[in-house]
Amino acid sequence: MELRHFKSLAAFGALLAASVASTGHAKATELTLCWAAWDPANALVELSKDFEAKSGIKMKYEFVPWPNFADRMLNELNSGGKLCDLMIGDSQWIGGAAENGQYVKLNDFFDKEGIKMSDFIPATVVGYAEWPKNSPNYWALPAFGDVVGWSYRKDWFARPELQAEFKSKYGRDLAVPKTFAELKDIAEFFQKREIDGKTVYGAAIYTERGSEGITMGAMDVLYSFGFEYQNPDKPYELEGYVNSAKAVKGLEFYKALYDCCTPPGHSDAYMSEDIDAYKSGQVALHMNFAFTWPGINADANVGGDKSGYFPNPAGPDGVAFAQLGGQGISVVSSSEKQSDALSYIKWFAQPEIQQKWWQMGGYSALRKVVEDPGFATSQPYAQTFLDSMAIVKDFWAEPSYASLLQATQKRFHDYVVAGQGSAQDALDGLVKDWTQIFDDEGKY
Amino acid sequence: MLKSTVDRVAGATPHAIAKRVRGLSDRSLAWLFVAPSIVLLLAVNIFPLIWTVRLSFTNFRVNRPNAEVEFVGLKNYLSILSDKDIWLTMQATAHFLIWTIVLQVLIGFSLAYLINKKFRGNDLWTTIIVLPMMLSPAVVGNFWTFLYQPQIGLFNYAVGFLTGADPSSFSMIGDVSLAPWAIIIVDTWMWTPFVMLICLAGLRSIPSSIYEAAECDRASKWRQFWTITIPLVLPFLMLAVLFRGIENFKMFDLVVQLTGGGPGSITELTSINLKREAFEKWRTGYASAYAVILFVTVFGLASIYVKALNKVKQR
Numbered sequence: 001m002e003l004r005h006f007k008s009l010a011a012f013g014a015l016l017a018a019s020v021a022s023t024g025h026a027k028a029t030e031l032t033l034c035w036a037a038w039d040p041a042n043a044l045v046e047l048s049k050d051f052e053a054k055s056g057i058k059m060k061y062e063f064v065p066w067p068n069f070a071d072r073m074l075n076e077l078n079s080g081g082k083l084c085d086l087m088i089g090d091s092q093w094i095g096g097a098a099e100n101g102q103y104v105k106l107n108d109f110f111d112k113e114g115i116k117m118s119d120f121i122p123a124t125v126v127g128y129a130e131w132p133k134n135s136p137n138y139w140a141l142p143a144f145g146d147v148v149g150w151s152y153r154k155d156w157f158a159r160p161e162l163q164a165e166f167k168s169k170y171g172r173d174l175a176v177p178k179t180f181a182e183l184k185d186i187a188e189f190f191q192k193r194e195i196d197g198k199t200v201y202g203a204a205i206y207t208e209r210g211s212e213g214i215t216m217g218a219m220d221v222l223y224s225f226g227f228e229y230q231n232p233d234k235p236y237e238l239e240g241y242v243n244s245a246k247a248v249k250g251l252e253f254y255k256a257l258y259d260c261c262t263p264p265g266h267s268d269a270y271m272s273e274d275i276d277a278y279k280s281g282q283v284a285l286h287m288n289f290a291f292t293w294p295g296i297n298a299d300a301n302v303g304g305d306k307s308g309y310f311p312n313p314a315g316p317d318g319v320a321f322a323q324l325g326g327q328g329i330s331v332v333s334s335s336e337k338q339s340d341a342l343s344y345i346k347w348f349a350q351p352e353i354q355q356k357w358w359q360m361g362g363y364s365a366l367r368k369v370v371e372d373p374g375f376a377t378s379q380p381y382a383q384t385f386l387d388s389m390a391i392v393k394d395f396w397a398e399p400s401y402a403s404l405l406q407a408t409q410k411r412f413h414d415y416v417v418a419g420q421g422s423a424q425d426a427l428d429g430l431v432k433d434w435t436q437i438f439d440d441e442g443k444y
Numbered sequence: 445m446l447k448s449t450v451d452r453v454a455g456a457t458p459h460a461i462a463k464r465v466r467g468l469s470d471r472s473l474a475w476l477f478v479a480p481s482i483v484l485l486l487a488v489n490i491f492p493l494i495w496t497v498r499l500s501f502t503n504f505r506v507n508r509p510n511a512e513v514e515f516v517g518l519k520n521y522l523s524i525l526s527d528k529d530i531w532l533t534m535q536a537t538a539h540f541l542i543w544t545i546v547l548q549v550l551i552g553f554s555l556a557y558l559i560n561k562k563f564r565g566n567d568l569w570t571t572i573i574v575l576p577m578m579l580s581p582a583v584v585g586n587f588w589t590f591l592y593q594p595q596i597g598l599f600n601y602a603v604g605f606l607t608g609a610d611p612s613s614f615s616m617i618g619d620v621s622l623a624p625w626a627i628i629i630v631d632t633w634m635w636t637p638f639v640m641l642i643c644l645a646g647l648r649s650i651p652s653s654i655y656e657a658a659e660c661d662r663a664s665k666w667r668q669f670w671t672i673t674i675p676l677v678l679p680f681l682m683l684a685v686l687f688r689g690i691e692n693f694k695m696f697d698l699v700v701q702l703t704g705g706g707p708g709s710i711t712e713l714t715s716i717n718l719k720r721e722a723f724e725k726w727r728t729g730y731a732s733a734y735a736v737i738l739f740v741t742v743f744g745l746a747s748i749y750v751k752a753l754n755k756v757k758q759r
Contacts, residue, residue, distance in 0.1 A: 267618030418708025
């Protein structure tokens with residue numbers, strides 16, 4: 001080989017080595033965080049600028065709209081993809097992600113860094129971090145506390161003529177409902193009422209069929225009416241719990257609420273459709289996850305004093321529960337940048353960052369933040385958030401949660417929206433479906 | 445088949461080109477050219493098909509990489525064929541398929557017949573009519589969800605205007621009895637132009653001399669229509685039915701966007717149901733068996749139909 005050729009080759013080799021080295025360096029200073037595309041994600045982007053500045057690690061984001069979030073991200077986890085280093089995955093995914101080795105177990109890391117789960121709201125630890133439930137095995141750090149609650153048109157409720165008419169009709173003040181029966185009265189009162197020259201309706205509730213909407217909505221009522229997922233003393237025994245007489249009454253109530261008091265065409269509505277109905281002034285009451293409240297409060301049409309917030313009301317026996325939402329943040333097992341991802345979690349867990357998170361519109365699950373004396377009055381919805389988080393229940397987090405959820409979606413939508421069969425049929429069918437799924441899983 | 449293709453390519457390869465590549469016969473050179481296509485076909489079509497069939501006899505779940513995969517024989521097939529809900533989705537698919545084909549053939553042929561007449565601006569009308577089929581089904585689905593809105597939708601307003609009904613008193617996509625028709629209307633709006641274009645090609649392929657001869661024999665217009673137009677356009681119509689039938693059997697995006705399979709499960713077509721099994725419940729083995737059943741159904745029906753089509757063409 002001629003010398004000049006050798007020199008050229010050596011120069012090319014050096015260039016190649018430099019480019020490989022620089023690629024490796026870029027990889028080590030960049031993290032991708034995967035989450036849903038919604039307002040809290042935008043707040044997290046802002047919050048994370050502090051992490052970028054302190055660590056020198058650049059944050060990249062993969063945000064997917066809610067209807068496609070599970071499909072897209074579970075595909076990523078199942079295929080062992082390397083897109084996401086950090087995943088803020090839904091609470092129901094914990095069981096599958098833990099058992100299939102898709103998330104890194106965080107116990108050792110928490111111990112080493114002095115991060116204590118007792119510092120977080122207990123319900124969020126159970127809901128977002130633990131698998132098996134109620135065992136000290138942690139797969140995520142509670143990242144975003146969320147729960148279903150209600151917002152209402154405080155300005156409409158305050159109108160003297162409506163107050164008088166309501167009192168004469170129902171014998172009590174038009175005020176925040178304490179029970180679901182009262183909530184239905186209010187929704188009926190507003191249904192097809194003319195306010196400021198516009199026809200308005202009672203309540204925007206969840207009815208969506210495709211992902212998890214109607215389940216997240218109906219469960220709020222069912223829990224408060226007495227629905228239990230299983231025999232508390234004998235796991236996976238469903239008969240008589242899932243389809244108890246009280247659960248049947250709860251599902252009948254949800255259908256009655258859908259039939260009497262929702263806006264026309266509200267047959268496939270979830271978070272975004274409900275918030276649209278509320279913000280456009282169509283409804284007096286609005287069921288939605290708490291993440292929507294900062295947006296409502298800031299809205300020009302319905303924000304400020306025009307809206308109020310209240311937790312899920314009680315069922316006939318006086319007990320109230322609410323559907324848990326929210327997510328924990330996990331390190332993805334297939335990520336090649338696990339140590340950097342853990343450093344992000346370490347940064348995120350700091351009390352001052354959690355405080356900032358709350359101020360920017362994220363719902364912190366850190367007790368130090370929510371138990372601060374000033375927290376309850378820091379925002380108009382803060383107390384409702386606390387009250388709601390105190391009464392949460394969550395859907396199955398089993399590895400087979402998707403099959404369990406799809407069966408529920410079908411049974412509930414068939415009865416509530418399509419009007420096929422009875423509530424008893426729907427819940428008996430659900431017992432059959434769930435039993436089959438657990439049987440396939442070898443739970444019996 | 446493959447061997448004869450290779451021989452044909454080898455025969456057609458100019459000797460001079462083959463000579464330039466040292467050490468390669470015409471036949472080897474032909475194999476070299478055909479090989480990439482064969483490899484690609486095997487990789488993206490044949491292998492996945494065989495793999496799907498293999499998975500259909502197992503309990504494999506793609507989201508359980510640690511779980512042991514068991515051979516379950518015909519269990520998946522038996523549970524699919526005995527599942528009441530799957531038969532309901534088959535019924536929903538058949539209802540959608542039959543009505544869309546009937547409406548699209550009737551309207552498409554009528555439009556083609558009208559457009560085929562020479563009148564001023566018929567090219568413009570043709571362009572306007574074919575516009576819907578140029579749009580993405582997802583966009584069309586989204587667009588029609590707004591048109592079907594009880595409070596702001598133009599469709600409800602038009603129905604209300606024509607019938608005197610309150611537009612907000614009915615929901616096309618929220619009512620069990622109306623939702624299947626809501627999808628049929630949109631699919632017909634979107635794909636009738638396709639049928640029209642095929643029929644138009646058929647109509648324009650009929651030589652005018654046949655009609656002139658019929659005129660000489662004093663055949664009435666009606667008689668000409670039934671004895672000349674229909675038989676000569678029939679192969680084209682059958683081709684349109686074949687295309688639309690296969691397309692609508694696997695219809696997915698439009699329905700997902702419009703109704704998501706609801707209300708309840710009334711518009712849950714087999715493709716949507718299959719997607720739920722495969723990518724929401726992650727029952728990979730079960731979904732593979734489901735896909736094989738659907739493939740065999742479509743392939744079987746299409747083969748029978750193509751034979752009938754060939755017979756009509758040979759008449």
